[in-house]
Amino acid sequence: MPAVPDGVYINTPWIEPGGEIWLNYVGTTPECGDGYNGYTREVTFVTGSSTYELQGYGFGDGYWIGRGSVFLEPDYTTPLPVGLTAPVTGNVVLSCTPDGGGATQTLSFPLTVGPTPPASIYHSPTAWTWYTPGPVTPGSTATVNALGYTPGESVTVNMINSDIFDDTLDLQASAAVPVNVTADGSGAVTAQVVIPAGWAEGDSIHMVVVGATSKYLIIPGQGSPLLSDPSISAASNEGAFPGGAVSVSATGFYGGETVQLALHRESGAAIALSTLTADVNGDISGVVSIPSSVTPGSYRLWMGAKVIDYLLLNTPLTITTKPDTPRLAGTDRFKTAVAISQANFAPNVDTVYLANGLNFPDALSAGALAAQLGAPVILTVPTSLPDAVRDELIRLSPERIVIVGGYPSVSADVEALVEALPFSPDVVRFAGANRFDTNQQLIRDAQTQLGGDPITVAYVSNGLNFPDALAAAPAAASKGGVVVLVNGSATSLDAATLDLLDDLGVEDIYITGDVSSVSAGIQSQLNSIYPGHVTRFAGVNRFDTASRIVAEAWPEGAGSAILSNGLNFPDALAAGALGDPLLTSTPTCIPDVVLAQLSNLQLSDVTLVGDSSSLSAAVKNFTRC
Structure with missing residues (x-):
């Protein structure tokens, strides 16, 4: 294969009026030889019925022969009028006649002559x-x-x-x-x-x-x-869907450069997306929306300088079909938990976790454990057992019902009603001196139920608030790990928590949330005990933190995911037991980082938990905030 195919080539597909072109003679061509001797050459520009003669301008000899021509009137001073007021498209025609006689042969090269470059979404159409x-x-x-x-x-x-x-x-x-x-x-x-x-x-x-x-x-x-330059790079999450979004990053641009992003495809014009502005280091990072009109297929995501420079980068991007969005919802939080259970758990499960649906700590403790045990989390009123919950417990007929929390969380009356269910379950209660103690008791019990093997992964989450721990439950389950609730404002973990981590056989620690959620002191303490094995997920908000947790736990994507209201906890508590990636949203629109992560997971379906007051129709349609 030749290094460069033989032929005559033009150096530009467009010029300004009065500009110059160069024809490069690579190798030897049957029409015009090698561009040096043996032929008489004439160069013209033909557009419609008009023909303009170009004047010889220069000569070059290197890898091949190059000959320049310029758009000038015969006096060599005035640019030809073609293209002065509006772009004119035509062909440069090279006519070659052998010096010893013979037929003239011609070659044509497309060329646009105009006062400004042809339209381009980037800085130049020939960058x-x-x-x-x-x-x-x-x-x-x-x-x-x-x-x-x-x-x-x-x-x-x-x-x-x-x-x-x-x-x-x-x-x-x-x-x-x-x-x-x-x-x-x-x-x-x-x-x-x-x-x-x-x-x-x-x-x-x-x-x-x-x-x-x-x-x-x-x-x-x-x-x-x-x-x-090793700093030049471009990356995306490599997958998106119509109406979704994609996270992008790139380096190598000028500081302050406006960078145009676009989808390029095998056929059809590029689809211009939004622009991002490079920081002082020339880096860009952000989330870009994908239009709903984009059809699924293989694309390349291009990133091109638009104002200052001409840098062009690109990376592959697959547009998949938009995920289905089934909804699991009841008329209240208790019936929503029942709906989640009915859709995902068959009768005769081994275990059911029963927790207070009016507060989050106890159910939050159960999520990761339930996902590993294949157990649903059912919510109840503290002082009574709703009919829908009783009916679901009877449908499930588990061998074991684990009541989470003390009597203020789930009363003795509710416990008695559960014990009296017709299938005679084994009812056990784990109630510590506080939410942290209850969490630890549940974890130790689950380790026993799972066979007593070491649990090497622990997610450390603030037990005084719910947002960061919601996504942690299924993520922990995906690694065979647990969620350990702590007093995040404390400067260090207490002895009981450290003993738990040691007894479990934990090797890797994941902290959820920033230092306002779990203190720097706790991280420092854990770093000293587990050097090199402590990772913190801290986004700019709860939605970003959940996205980071999910991205790390499911780097290769997942078939299904859960989307829940991130401003309230009930729906996500029961959904965490499913073990699927759990992301959170506002009630009326999906934050851009969440939308990008949904794309990155390359999902076939996204299950919305909660009714339209929890997650609106706009969320169901993947409306970006």
Whole structure:
């Protein structure tokens, strides 16, 4: 395969009135030879019925012959009138007649002449970027991104080492292995070229990009690819759905640069998304909405400088079908918990956790344990057993019912009603001196029920508030771990909590929430006991924290997820027992970080828990806040 396909190529697909073009003669062509001797050449610009003669402007001899032509009147001073007031599209026509006689042959090159560049969502319609993640060394990869080609055309991308060429005058021996790609629906290309053996850091290198149809050839000045800058990168969560969102990050832009994001596809124009502004370090980070009109398929998410520079980056992005959004809801929190149980648990389960539905600590303790034991969490009124709850307990007919909390949480009268159920369950109660003690008793019991093996993962959450611990319950269950509730405002953990962690065999600690939720002192204490094994999830708010917890626990995605009201606790308490990723939302719209995480999970369904007052129709339709 030739380093660069033989042919005649134009250096730009557009110019300003009076501008110059260069035709590059690569190798030897049957129409015009090698561009040096043996032919008489004429260059014209043809648009409609008009033909304009271009004047010879310059000559270059390097890897190949280059000949310049300029749009001038015969006196060589006045730009031709074509394109002065509005863009004119036509073709540069190269006519070659053999000096010894023979038929004239022609080649055509598309060209637009206009006072301003053709429209582009980026800074320039012919921008390009090439970069490597580090020094130019054999086996490393150079990434090339470029605009301006004909949609669907075959494009050859390569690198030429100028130092080697100067020694050998052999283009083939001076080049890497070429890469052939197809221009996308916007004429953009991206390719990775492997640096060959014998090349070294500091070598002078040319990037070459050649279109087979447009005959457009890019060959910027020789040098290292963007100084081999390791800071240049682009990333996304690689998945999204129509109407969803995607988290993006990139580096390498100018500080303060406006960066345009767009979806590029195999066919059809790019879909412009929103813009992000680079910080003082040239980094961008944010969440970008995906229009509902986008069809599922494979895309590339491009990020291009729009104002200051010309940097182009991109990364793959798969648009999946929008997840289904079933809803589990009752007329109150108790019936919602029943609805969750009915939809997910068959009769004759081994265990049911019964907890106070008017307060969160006890049910919060049960969530991760219930998920591991395959047990539902059922909520009750402290002083009575609602009919719907009694009926669900009878349907489930568990061998064991675990009452969570003391008599203020679930009264003796309720306990008696449970004991009197017709299937005669084994009823046990775990009631500590406080919510933290109750939590620890439940955990020790669950370890026994699970066979007594070490529990190596613990999520440490503030037991005085609920938001951070909601998402922690199923995340902990996914790792075979537990949620340990603590007094987050304390400067250190008490001896009982430390003994619990030690007795369980915990190796990895995950703290949920920032230092206002679980203090820096507690983290410092845990770091000293479990050095290198303590991680804190702290977002800018409760929704962000939950998203971070879920992202870490399910890095490869999940088939299903739960979405619950993050401003209140009842619905999520029962839903945590399902073991699916649990994210939280406002009642009326979904925060952007949550929407992006739902996309990242690549879900087939998102179950909403709670009625429309908890999660509105707008949330069901993935409306972004």
